[in-house]
Amino acid sequence: MIAIIDYVAGNVKSVQNAVEKLGFETMITSDFEEIKNAEKVIFPGVGEASTAMKYLKKLRLDELIPTLKQPFLGICLGQQLLCNFSEEGHTKCLGIFDLNVKEFPATDIVPHMGWNNLQKMSGDLFDGISAEDNLYFVHSYYCEIGENTTSECEYILPFSATLQKENFYGTQFHPEKSGAVGAKILENFLNI
Numbered sequence: 001m002i003a004i005i006d007y008v009a010g011n012v013k014s015v016q017n018a019v020e021k022l023g024f025e026t027m028i029t030s031d032f033e034e035i036k037n038a039e040k041v042i043f044p045g046v047g048e049a050s051t052a053m054k055y056l057k058k059l060r061l062d063e064l065i066p067t068l069k070q071p072f073l074g075i076c077l078g079q080q081l082l083c084n085f086s087e088e089g090h091t092k093c094l095g096i097f098d099l100n101v102k103e104f105p106a107t108d109i110v111p112h113m114g115w116n117n118l119q120k121m122s123g124d125l126f127d128g129i130s131a132e133d134n135l136y137f138v139h140s141y142y143c144e145i146g147e148n149t150t151s152e153c154e155y156i157l158p159f160s161a162t163l164q165k166e167n168f169y170g171t172q173f174h175p176e177k178s179g180a181v182g183a184k185i186l187e188n189f190l191n192i
Contacts, residue, residue: 002026002190003038007055009047009077011176018176022187030059040070040190044176045077049101049141050089052081065094071192072168079163079170080143088141097163097170099146104156111140112155116173123150123164125171125188133181135161135173143172 004016006028016026019042027034035041043065045052056062065072065082074082081093086101093101104110115134118126142159145152153161153172163170169189175182 001038002040002042003035004028004042004044005035005061005078006030007043007045007052007059007061009045009052011044011046011075011174015042015044015075015176018183018186019190022183022190024190030061032060032064035061036064036068038070040192041068041072043072043074043078043081045075045079045081046138047077048088049077049080049086049091049093052077053091053093056081056094062094066096069167071189073189074168074170075176076139076172076174079172080141082163082168082170083143086141096168097143097146097148097165099144099148099160099163101141101143103141108156110156111138112142113138116153116155118151118153118161120149121151121162123162124192125150125162125164125169125185127188128184129181129188135171135175135178135181135185137173139172143170 082096149160151162
């Protein structure tokens with residue numbers, strides 16, 4: 001069973017639909033034990049960092065998530081909350097990735113919204129994916145580049161499009177909104 005964490009951040013249903021279309025059973029849950037015992041966990045996100053972290057703390061999921069051993073995927077805000085700190089709401093996050101989340105400088109249109117491709121790809125998520133493939137982004141904050149960066153994207157400046165450390169994976173883009181390319185990346189994660 002694939003647990004999709006429900007933490008009052010949007011986009012949970014579209015992630016569920018994308019995963020089930022690939023033939024996997026899912027449950028949308030914020031239950032501590034269900035998440036702990038799931039085969040894999042997906043942490044979607046459309047929302048605001050400080051509000052999301054308050055909700056995770058209320059449910060003690062901020063204590064649980066860093067201890068999980070199964071494959072875990074954070075999407076968009078879900079990836080950002082796996083970092084140390086976000087400038088959005090001056091928020092202390094989960095600290096799995098030793099990176100900070102920063103606001104894009106207002107030197108171009110923010111948010112970064114639309115299709116973009118990835119560079120410097122490495123790791124399990126990219127089997128069958130090429131640098132010409134485009135993925136869908138919508139975000140005003142970005143993860144810095146660091147030792148856990150497994151691909152980069154450029155909008156105003158280069159940033160981490162994906163991250164990975166041990167069983168934790170993150171995508172800044174929305175695979176569930178990225179057509180066949182996004183479905184392939186989700187499938188690669190679900191087959192880890």
